[in-house]
Amino acid sequence: MKKIKTFGLLVIFVFFSACGYKSIYSEDRGSFKINEIKFEGERALNNITNKRFQKYFLPINLQSDLERKEFSLNINSSSTRNILTRNSAGKVGMFELIITLDVKTFSNGELLLEKSFSAKNIYNNESNKFALSQYEKIMKKELLNKLIDEMINYINNI
Numbered sequence: 001m002k003k004i005k006t007f008g009l010l011v012i013f014v015f016f017s018a019c020g021y022k023s024i025y026s027e028d029r030g031s032f033k034i035n036e037i038k039f040e041g042e043r044a045l046n047n048i049t050n051k052r053f054q055k056y057f058l059p060i061n062l063q064s065d066l067e068r069k070e071f072s073l074n075i076n077s078s079s080t081r082n083i084l085t086r087n088s089a090g091k092v093g094m095f096e097l098i099i100t101l102d103v104k105t106f107s108n109g110e111l112l113l114e115k116s117f118s119a120k121n122i123y124n125n126e127s128n129k130f131a132l133s134q135y136e137k138i139m140k141k142e143l144l145n146k147l148i149d150e151m152i153n154y155i156n157n158i
Contacts, residue, residue, distance in 0.1 A: 032056065032155055033068040041077035045099070045144055049075060052148045071112075071155065074104040079140060084122060092125045097136060099143040103151060105158070112158065117150050119143040 034056040039046040053073075078100050085093035098120040105113040121139050126132040 031068055032158070033070050034073060035070050036072045038072075038074045039077070040075070042079055045077035045079060045101075045140070046075070048141065048144055049077065049101070049148060052145070052152075069158065070107065071158075072106040072109075074106070076102040077144075081136070094122060094124055097121045097123070097139055097143070099140060099147060101144075101147050101151060105155065115154065117147045117154075119147050 034053060037050065037053060039050065080098045080100075082096045082098070083092050083094075084096050087093050098118065101117045103113075103115050103117065104111060105115075121143060123135065123139065126135070
């Protein structure tokens with residue numbers, strides 16, 4: 001019985017250690033390098049975006065950096081909160097949060113691409129305004145991280 005358990009654990013260990021799992025964004029910096037980013041728009045969104053792009057600035061391996069394409073980015077970020085519904089008393093029932101990133105990609109000083117990334121979320125109003133503002137902050141971060149992932153994949157495929 002003990003041999004079967006040991007064999008089973010060994011098989012499970014070999015299976016999971018050789019399954020090929022690799023984190024997408026942790027080690028691979030992609031096939032591009034960023035020389036400069038210019039930000040416009042909301043400061044909080046720009047700070048998060050800048051932190052996510054830091055690993056594309058720093059060279060890890062000089063040999064691999066020679067093969068990477070170099071880009072400069074102009075990013076204009078904005079967020080809007082719209083009222084979607086009101087009840088009969090005029091109180092807000094639902095909000096819509098929209099995050100937009102307008103990106104201009106330059107290579108050697110020439111404009112290559114201009115693309116807009118956008119994401120939205122619809123949520124209910126709450127009587128506790130502190131909880132509502134905390135929820136909005138969390139949603140902004142999640143939507144922005146989703147847009148940054150899309151932007152990185154898009155730039156990686158240029």
